[in-house]
Each structure stands twice: as structure tokens, then as C-alpha cells.
Amino acid sequence: MRRPFDYIIEKLVFFSGVASILFVILIFVFLLKEGLSLFGEVSIQSFLFNVNWFPISDPPQFGIVPLLLGSLFVTLGAIVIAVPMGLAAAIYISEFAPRWFANILKTGIELLAAIPSIVLGFIGIVTLAPFLKTVFRLPSGLTALAGSIMLAFMAMPTIVSIIEDAIVSNPKSYKEGSLALGATRWQTVYRVTIPAASSGILAAIMLGIGRVIGETMAVLMITGNAAVIPTSFLQPVRTLTATIAAEMGEAVAGSGHYYSLFAIGIILFIISFIINLLADLFLHRSRKGKRKR
Amino acid sequence: MSIIETNKLNLWYGTFQALIDVNLAVAQNKITALIGPSGCGKSTLLRVFNRMNDLIEGVRLAGSVKVRGAEILGDGTDLIALRKKVGMVFQRPNPFPLSIYENVVYALRIHGIRDKQKLDAAAEKALSSVLLWDELKDNLGANALTLSLEQQQRLCIARLLAVTPEVVLMDEPCSTLDPLATMRIEELMIELKKRYSIVIVTHNMQQAARISDDCGYMLLGELVELGETKRIFTAPRDQRTEDYITGRFG
Numbered sequence: 001m002r003r004p005f006d007y008i009i010e011k012l013v014f015f016s017g018v019a020s021i022l023f024v025i026l027i028f029v030f031l032l033k034e035g036l037s038l039f040g041e042v043s044i045q046s047f048l049f050n051v052n053w054f055p056i057s058d059p060p061q062f063g064i065v066p067l068l069l070g071s072l073f074v075t076l077g078a079i080v081i082a083v084p085m086g087l088a089a090a091i092y093i094s095e096f097a098p099r100w101f102a103n104i105l106k107t108g109i110e111l112l113a114a115i116p117s118i119v120l121g122f123i124g125i126v127t128l129a130p131f132l133k134t135v136f137r138l139p140s141g142l143t144a145l146a147g148s149i150m151l152a153f154m155a156m157p158t159i160v161s162i163i164e165d166a167i168v169s170n171p172k173s174y175k176e177g178s179l180a181l182g183a184t185r186w187q188t189v190y191r192v193t194i195p196a197a198s199s200g201i202l203a204a205i206m207l208g209i210g211r212v213i214g215e216t217m218a219v220l221m222i223t224g225n226a227a228v229i230p231t232s233f234l235q236p237v238r239t240l241t242a243t244i245a246a247e248m249g250e251a252v253a254g255s256g257h258y259y260s261l262f263a264i265g266i267i268l269f270i271i272s273f274i275i276n277l278l279a280d281l282f283l284h285r286s287r288k289g290k291r292k293r
Numbered sequence: 294m295s296i297i298e299t300n301k302l303n304l305w306y307g308t309f310q311a312l313i314d315v316n317l318a319v320a321q322n323k324i325t326a327l328i329g330p331s332g333c334g335k336s337t338l339l340r341v342f343n344r345m346n347d348l349i350e351g352v353r354l355a356g357s358v359k360v361r362g363a364e365i366l367g368d369g370t371d372l373i374a375l376r377k378k379v380g381m382v383f384q385r386p387n388p389f390p391l392s393i394y395e396n397v398v399y400a401l402r403i404h405g406i407r408d409k410q411k412l413d414a415a416a417e418k419a420l421s422s423v424l425l426w427d428e429l430k431d432n433l434g435a436n437a438l439t440l441s442l443e444q445q446q447r448l449c450i451a452r453l454l455a456v457t458p459e460v461v462l463m464d465e466p467c468s469t470l471d472p473l474a475t476m477r478i479e480e481l482m483i484e485l486k487k488r489y490s491i492v493i494v495t496h497n498m499q500q501a502a503r504i505s506d507d508c509g510y511m512l513l514g515e516l517v518e519l520g521e522t523k524r525i526f527t528a529p530r531d532q533r534t535e536d537y538i539t540g541r542f543g
Contacts, residue, residue, distance in 0.1 A: 173387035177449070180345060180383075181400040181456065182376035191403065196390045 028269065035266040038062065038259035047263060053227040053238075055247065055257040062260040064267065066229045070144070070237035071213055073230050074223060077148025078155055078212045083205055085152070086159030087194075093160070094167040095189055106164075113157035121221030124150040129222060136234055142224035145233040150218050155208040162207060166200020166286055167193055199286030206279035210272055216241040240264050296321045296460060296490045297342055297379075302356035304337060306349070311337045313514040315356075319460070319507075324482060324491045326505035326522065328498055329537070333511040335494045339462050342492065343379040344372055360460070377404065380458035384465045386445035388437035388452070393429055396437045396448055400456040419455040423447040423481060443474035450481070454489075461485065463493040467500065479504050498538060502526050510534045 038047065042062050050063025089109070093102045128149060129141030174196055178188040194201070216239075224236020225246065238246075244261045251258040295318035304312035311334045319325045327335040340346045341358055344365065358365050365375055377400070388396050397416040398406075406412060416433070420426040425447050429435075437448055446466060453461060463482070467475040482491060482504055495501050501508050502522060509519040510533070518525060518534045529535040 171387070173383060173385060174389055176345065176348070177383065177387040177389065177452075178399070178403075179348065180343060180376055180381040181403065181452065182373045183400070183403045184373065187403045191399070192389050192391075 031262055031265050031269060034259055034262035036263070038256060038263045041256045041259070047260070051229055053243070055251070055260060060256055062256065062263075064240070064264060066227045067238055067240045067243050067264065068267075069230055070223070070227070071239040071241070073144040073233060073237055074147040074151060074219055074239055075209055075212045077144060077233055078151035079205065079209055081148060081152035082155040082159055082208055082212075086156050086204065086208070087163055087201065089156070090160045090163035090167060091189055091193070094164050095185065095193065106161075109157050109160050112153060117154060117215060117218045118221070120150050120153060121218035124218060124222040132234075138234055140224060140236065142222055142236055143234050144223060144230055144237040147219045147223035147237070147239070148233065150222055151212045151215055154215060154218065155211045158211050159204045159208040162204035163197065163201050166197035166204070169200075169286075170196045197286070199282045203279045203282035203286065206275050206282060210275040210279065213275070214241060214268065214272055216245050220245050240268050244268075295319055296361060297492070298357075298359045299338075299341075300357040300359075302338075302341065302358060303354070304334075304341065304346070305353045307351045311514050312341070315514075315516045317509060317516055317519060319490060319492055321490050322486055322488075323506035324486050324493060324504055325507045325509065326501035327492065327494045327509050327511060328496075328501050329511035329517075331496070334514040335511045336464055338511070338516075339381075339464055339492060339494050342460065342462055343376050343381055344370065345381065347372070377456050378458055379460040379462060380453035380456065381462040382446070382449055382453060382464065382466045384468050386442055386449050386469065388440070388445050388448050390436065390438055392434050393437050393440070393448060394433040396452050397455055399452060404456065415455050419451040420448075422454055422485070423451040424477075425451060441474075443470055443477065446470065446474075446478060447481070450485075454485075458489065460490045460492065463491060465494055465496060468496065475500070510537060512537070 047062055047064060049065060050061055051065045052061040052063045053066050054061040089105070093105050097105060124146055125142070128146050129143075131141065132138065132143060132146055133141035170193060174192050175188055178192045179185070183191070219239050220242040223239065223242065225238045225242060226236040227238040227243065228235075230237045244264055247257070248261055251261060297317070297319035299315050299317045302312055302315040302317075303310065315334075315338060317338070327338060329335050337346065341354070342360070342365075346352045346354075354366055356366070360375065360379060364370075389399065391399070394416055397419050398412045401412055401415055406415075417426060417430075420429060425444060428444070429440075437445065440448060446469075450461075450466075467478050470478065479500065482493070485491065486506075493501075493505065505522045507519065508522040508525045510517045510525065510529075510531070512533055518529060518531045520530075525534065526538055529538060535541075
């Protein structure tokens with residue numbers, strides 16, 4: 001009786017293990033099939049380089065340049081805000097804060113990660129957007145900057161915890177060696193601790209970008225959703241993700257518009273894939289470097 | 294003349310007393326070795342001299358420690374100046390994950406020296422005095438972690454010498470090295486004592502006998518006996534010292 005049972009369990013476990021890869025492949029194939037259908041209608045060049053996204057005009061134009069730039073603006077802004085803050089927070093938590101306070105801070109940052117993005121988007125609409133509107137005297141506060149700020153909050157937990165891990169896993173001997181030479185704590189941090197954790201920091205930045213570029217709900221709510229080429233952070237933008245979310249409901253299945261949204265999905269897939277690959281590379285390097293000690 | 298002097302030095306980790314009424318004098322331009330079984334407090338004592346114990350939570354000190362006649366316990370002590378004067382070499386070589394050059398000039402940089410010529414000169418001098426210059430002069434940009442353990446330990450000594458300390462503390466500096474490398478580091482120490490005063494903690498009694506001028510035996514937080522190395526090893530005054538060096542204990 002035992003053998004068939006073992007057999008079944010074994011197969012079940014095997015299937016579960018393989019399922020994850022299988023699903024990724026299936027999703028990618030589906031995405032490719034639907035997305036590539038667009039290119040019968042529109043050339044790849046015009047999809048990638050056309051500066052107009054007019055999916056329901058006649059004739060429609062499916063140029064993703066404004067959307068790519070929208071995503072780029074929001075992501076860049078979020079990273080510029082989140083990385084220095086995250087780095088500083090991680091340094092404070094791991095090197096300067098008393099232990100009890102560091103624990104409170106770490107819990108707080110984990111809580112930040114637990115806030116649903118729609119709630120952040122909602123808070124952004126109600127508080128941040130009016131604030132930006134008044135400060136910069138804008139017609140509307142729903143801008144790339146608003147999106148960047150809210151997304152910076154979302155990327156912070158990832159960035160802080162990965163950098164903190166990297167700093168904590170530095171050998172204690174680096175710090176001791178530096179202090180024993182008469183360095184101050186701050187000199188030790190920026191001359192030894194940060195360089196020694198640099199791979200981890202790069203990985204944190206990459207994963208932060210990955211977190212931000214794939215985010216949909218909050219950006220849909222607070223970036224203003226204008227599919228135009230942005231020239232400043234104080235303009236409304238439309239990201240790749242928000243485009244899919246906003247237009248999927250109204251696109252006629254089987255139309256060029258419908259396929260173009262899948263094609264955007266392919267682009268997003270490729271971007272996240274590259275970013276995750278880079279992050280993995282850096283994380284791997286940082287662990288390898290540490291193991292030598 | 295003694296360069297370091299402790300008087301009734303007591304140290305507690307929380308409620309555990311790790312040093313008990315230690316009275317020790319370290320002579321200038323000599324090698325003073327501290328020997329004793331594991332956990333006897335010799336590393337703790339060494340770390341008092343440049344206040345590295347400050348990094349540990351719950352450490353309490355009482356008594357007096359003078360470096361060149363100046364008290365170094367107490368909150369008013371300028372730790373940066375103290376550590377510049379009293380440098381430390383650790384048990385495991387701990388070069389920073391930077392280039393060889395940056396390791397050597399590290400302390401100079403943090404003490405505000407920017408002049409490239411000065412840094413270059415100091416790097417050459419420090420590396421020469423640990424006999425690494427000829428080996429490494431064409432390779433100063435390489436990552437220090439790629440060096441052999443012996444080279445790394447030499448580099449750590451060079452890094453220290455670059456700030457011209459007066460005292461060099463060594464915490465079992467050869468424990469990760471093979472016998473040949475150990476011998477070469479010992480030769481280096483004997484060379485260095487012409488210019489520096491050295492305090493070395495060692496597990497290895499032969500090492501203490503070979504290189505030290507003075508030797509202190511510690512047991513359970515007490516400095517049992519301190520004296521000229523030759524005398525300690527041939528005519529110890531305390532029964533406990535004799536038990537240890539004759540191998541009856543420890």
C-alpha cells in the first residue's frame with residue numbers, strides 16, 4: 001500500500017515544483033502570442049518610436065514613447081528620493097540607533113511595506129496632490145512628482161531591508177579595524193562600511209526599481225494619466241502599467257488596441273526580467289565576497 | 294621608563310569581572326607578552342589600552358590606565374588621538390575590502406592628509422617597514438583581500454605604522470598563520486621594537502619566550518606575575534606561573 005502512495009506524493013511534489021516554471025512559460029507564451037499579433041498591423045519601429053499614443057483615434061496610433069518616458073520619469077524620481085533616504089535609514093538602523101529603537105524602526109518599515117498600494121494612492125490623491133498643487137502653483141497636483149513620491153514610499157522597505165542586510169553581514173573586523181585606527185564612526189561608515197556593502201546596495205537599488213516600475217494602482221491614481229511626452233516632473237504622465245490597467249476594460253478583444261496592451265506587457269516583462277537579473281547578479285556577488293572572509 | 298601603566302585596573306562585563314586589580318607596566322621599545330589560558334582576560338586587558346572595549350555594551354572599568362603618564366580611562370579621553378598613538382593588530386588579518394594602497398593610507402586619509410605625494414611617501418615607507426614594498430609595489434591597486442594571509446597581516450601592520458603610533462598592540466597576530474609565516478612576522482616584530490613599544494597577547498608560550506623581553510602571566514582576570522621573560526620562564530616566583538609554563542596546567 002505504501003508504494004502507490006509514495007508514487008502519488010512524489011509526482012505531486014514534482015508537479016508543484018515544475019508548475020512555477022510552467023506557469024511563467026505559459027504566461028510568456030500567451031503574452032507573446034497576443035502581443036505579437038499587433039505587429040501585423042503596426043511595425044515594431046512605430047510601436048517603439050512613435051511619439052503618439054492615440055489608441056482609439058482613426059487611424060489609431062500605438063506609439064509607446066510617452067508611456068515609456070512616463071514610467072521612466074516616475075521610476076527615476078522615486079529612486080532618486082528612495083535610495084538616499086533608504087541608504088541613510090539603513091545606516092542609521094544598523095550602525096547608530098540603539099538596539100531597541102532600531103527594532104521599532106525596522107517594524108515601522110515592515111509596516112510600510114504592508115500598506116496596500118491603493119491606500120497609498122488614495123492618501124496621495126487626498127493629501128499629496130493638493131499640497132503639490134499649492135506649493136508649485138499647478139493646475140493639478142496629479143503629476144509625475146506625486147507618483148515618484150508615493151512610489152518612493154513603496155520602494156523604501158525593499159531598499160532599506162536589503163541594504164541593512166548587506167551592512168549587517170559585513171565582517172565585524174572591518175569596523176573594528178577602522179575604529180582602531182582612530183576613525184570616527186561616520187568615517188568608518190562611509191569609507192569602509194558602504195564600500196564593503198556596495199554590491200548589496202546596487203542590488204537594493206535594482207529591486208527598488210523593479211518594485212516601482214511594476215507598480216500600477218497608485219500611479220494610476222496619482223500621476224494624472226496623460227499619455228503625453230513629459231518634459232518636467234510637474235506634468236501629468238501615464239506609465240506603461242497604468243495604461244494597461246486603465247484601457248484593458250474598454251479595448252475591444254481582438255482589436256489592435258487590445259493587442260497593443262499585451263505588447264506593452266511584453267515590454268514590462270522584459271524590463272523586469274533584466275532588472276531582476278541584475279539584482280540577482282549583485283546579490284550573488286555580495287554573498288560571494290562575504291564568504292571569502 | 295614605562296609607556297603604559299595600569300593601577301588597580303578592574304573591568305566588568307555586566308556582572309562578570311574579567312580583570313581584577315591589574316597592575317602592569319609596559320616598557321618602552323620592548324616587547325611585552327601576555328600569556329595565560331583562554332578566557333584569562335589577556336585580550337580584554339589589551340583592548341583596554343586603546344579603549345576598544347568601548348564597543349561592547351555593558352563594560353565597566355575602574356582604576357587607572359596611563360599612556361605616557363596621561364590617564365586614558367574616563368569620558369574625557371580623546372579616543373581618536375589615543376588610537377592614533379596606540380594602534381592594534383587583530384587576530385584575523387582584517388584588511389578593508391579596498392585596494393592595497395587605500396588600506397595603507399586609510400588612517401592618513403581619515404586624519405585629514407590629502408596631499409598625494411605625502412600619501413605615496415607614507416605608503417612606501419609603511420610597506421617597506423613590513424617588507425611588502427618590493428613584493429607589491431607594482432600591484433598597489435589590487436584588492437587587499439586577494440593577498441595571502443601573511444601578506445594581509447603584514448598589510449594590517451603597515452596600515453597601522455603609517456600613522457606612526459607609539460605602541461602597537463597585537464592580539465594573537467600569528468594564530469591564523471603557518472609556522473614559516475609566523476617566524477617571519479616574529480622577525481618583523483623584533484625589527485619593529487626599535488621604533489615602537491609592542492604588547493602582544495599570545496597563546497603560544499614558545500612565541501612569548503622567543504620574542505618578548507617582558508612577560509606577564511594572567512589567570513582568571515588576575516595578572517599573576519610580570520617580569521623579564523627569561524626569569525619568568527626559568528625562575529617563576531608564583532606557583533601558578535610555574536604550573537602553567539611547565540605544562541602542568543592550561
